Amino acid sequence: MRTRHAVAFVPLAIVSIALADQTGFDEFEPGFLGTTFESGGITFSDNMQFRGEDPLLFAATNCTGTFTGDPAFSPSNTMNSGLWTTGTSAWFVRSHQWIATTGELADHASVELWYDSGADWDGIEVYLEGLVGDNVVVFDSFTHRQTVPKYEHARLEISGVPFERIRFICRGVGPTGDRDGILACFDNVVIEMTACAADFDGDGELTIFDFLAFQNAFDAMDPLADFDGDGELTIFDFLAFQNAFDAGCE
């Protein structure tokens, strides 16, 4: 039997065109996913149930017995922090924080979650943040409240400002002390760039001023000038910008 060998050409500069990266965690068998894992072009990391602890394992759990019919749910899994279960019931697990990124700049992100009412968790602030470096440049939030019946759905969504990573995080202290977490399961994480990246000054047109704005950002070592998203400012960022500019905007 003949074996065919594919030859792959690696382009010098890999240019990221604006695409939505998203995952419903449904390609996995229920189980642990690692302390970091990739799904749908998104890499997840820094999972904690409690503030300051070492990163925990992410997990996928089959929730079809609980959420089937809920339009925010994609069968059959949700993502959980640190624990999973067999069967098809939702598993609300304490979550303090996780971080996700496509490795490229984005300006829109959303996540669906369902949370169980902890007996004394009222007042905890639950955030989805867009980060540049460690700075929060955009966020959405809601306040945890007692729920009847068992659980409540929430959607967190951020947009309008470029960011490198998203961070889900709970902050605050409940009535009985250190309670900066939520009993939750997550689904349908979307991270995307909706604006035209080459329109660097954001005026809706591609002009010489976008080159100047990019050049200035690069000179100022602004992370936004990391156009290829590799974490460094190099000649390849110029090439990526040039390519995106030549490709044009819709």
Ligand SMILES: [Ca+2]
């Ligand atoms: Ca799903």
Ligand SMILES: [Ca+2]
């Ligand atoms: Ca422009």
Ligand SMILES: [Ca+2]
């Ligand atoms: Ca770069």
